[in-house]
Amino acid sequence: MNLMSESNVSWEVVIGLETHVQLGTNSKIFTSASTNFGDDPNTHIDPVVCGLPGTLPVLNKKVLEYAVKAAMALNLNIASHSKFDRKQYFYPDLPKNYQISQFDEPIAEDGWIEVEVAEKGKETYVKKIGIERLHMEEDAGKLVHAGSDQLSGSTHSLVDYNRAGVALAEIVSKPDLRTGREAAEYAAEIRRIMRYLGVSDGNMQEGSLRCDVNISVRPTINDPFGTKVEIKNMNSFSAIQKACEYEIKRQIKAYESGEEVKQETRLWDEGKQLTKSMRSKEGSSDYRYFPDPDLGPIEVSHDLQEKWRSELPELPAAKRNRYAAEFGLSIYDARVLTDESSMAKYFEKVVHEGGAAKSSANWITGDIAAFIKSNKSSFDQLSFKPNQLAEMLKMIDVGEISGKIAKEILPELLSQGGSPKQLVKERGLGMIGDPKVIEEIIDKLILNHPKEVESFRAGKTKLLGFFVGQLMKETKGKADPKLANQILNKKLKG
DSSP states (O other): OEEEOTTSOEEEEEEEEEEEEEOOOSBOSSSOOBOOTTSOTTOSOOHHHHTOTTOOOOOOHHHHHHHHHHHHHTTOEEOSSBOOEEEEOOOTTOTTSEEEEOOSSOSEEEEEEEEEEOOTTSOOEEEEEEEEEEEEEEOOOEEEEEEEOTTTOOEEEEEEOTTTTOEEEEEEEOSOBOSHHHHHHHHHHHHHHHHHHTSOOOOTTTTSEEEEEEEEEESSTTSOOOOOEEEEEEOSHHHHHHHHHHHHHHHHHHHHTTOOOOOEEEEEETTTTEEEEEEEOOOHHHHTOEEOTTSOOBOOOHHHHHHHHHTOOOOHHHHHHHHHHHHOOOHHHHHHHTSSHHHHHHHHHHHHTTOOHHHHHHHIIIIIHHHHHHTTOOGGGOSSOHHHHHHHHHHHHTTSSOHHHHHHHHHHHHHHOOOHHHHHHHHTOOOBOOHHHHHHHHHHHHHHOHHHHHHHHTTOGGGHHHHHHHHHHHTTTOBOHHHHHHHHHHHHTO
8 A cells, every 4th residue: 555645755554464363272282281261360380381390391282283274274385394493582471481482494384365355435355465374382471560559669560371381373474464454354354264263262352362563664665665663462453453554654754754763562552542662673583593302393194184174164255255146145244244153154044944145134133143242142142043033034024024023022032032933923913914904994094184195195195104104003013014005005095
């Protein structure tokens, strides 16, 4: 993207993302210690996590499986030979004072994904984003800064090692992103894919997925890349977009003012909506990588790769394209329905049970999705089963109930489940489809509203809506709308 500055210089923005995906295994990458989130601090540690003398790490096989499946879904090439390295990393939340990661021989390289980018006021477009590599590593612990101590006046920090040793897949994009929106959409698609695979819950609030954003600007596409600035640990898509947009403007302003843009790590301040300096950026030489002597090389056989590849589900992009082609859904509907695999599965089951695709999509992405959000639930936990929604939709289609009645019974069905047909029968909510009954009610309405009838016949045809409203009020919404309109038109026109 070329961005015009206040001085009318066209700047090109270059963005790359490092996405850390916490793999959803029950135990850590090199030990059997639990990965359960939210337990008391320092309850999921053992001698291996703490790096005590005489301990040896052993690679968790499920971590390797999840990493390879993630790499396959991102169109990466799986390495025939890879290894683990030690990355010297001196921070209080890393008990060994080094991190086991992968450096020059990662598990997978050179892939891509396609991302749909929808920017306000612009046409949605699809962009192919290159992925440089995916490698496995262990996570660090967590520092909790407790602030000022009222007794001593001093500040202090606490360390929780529960997260230390949890398996991560780090996904490094190529510098193919050009706007904050593209960066946010790329991160969202990565999370979507990981969730579809079942290798991570992608919960950003719990730190299951975190993004580091690398940004630079240059005067033209032919100039060398500018100085790269990293923004650490972005934990929401909106934050990624806003941080990129702020940092782009900051760097352009600095260059045009003759200031130096330093290679550094910055943090996003959500409250102040700005980035601020954290520390100077380390290079790979600062980490002093060397092969981990306690872990052997990794070789994934062709047969094992093919087995894992056969277990991959249909991924979000393929599902979006299929929904548009097979069901005739709009890009927007297909995108919303496929955002969560549980919603997509629910939709497909409703259609399989006979629900029309468009009306199924409308009810699922509207009232049902709103119910799930307000109750902090999921489609997997919904009491209202797909076959029951299909039953309700078919009742609307054949005129047994109106959409208004369906909305009235929906809250009870969502919370308790059950047959819509049975519920309508028990409550006497079935549609009035007898022409004689509807005709008698309309005759009374015409008799009771002579002025409106006269105005209608004088040309004010919009009054038809008034009579429809009165009819629905009289029948408590149970009159067949199509039949009612036919009879009303005939009677009002005399």
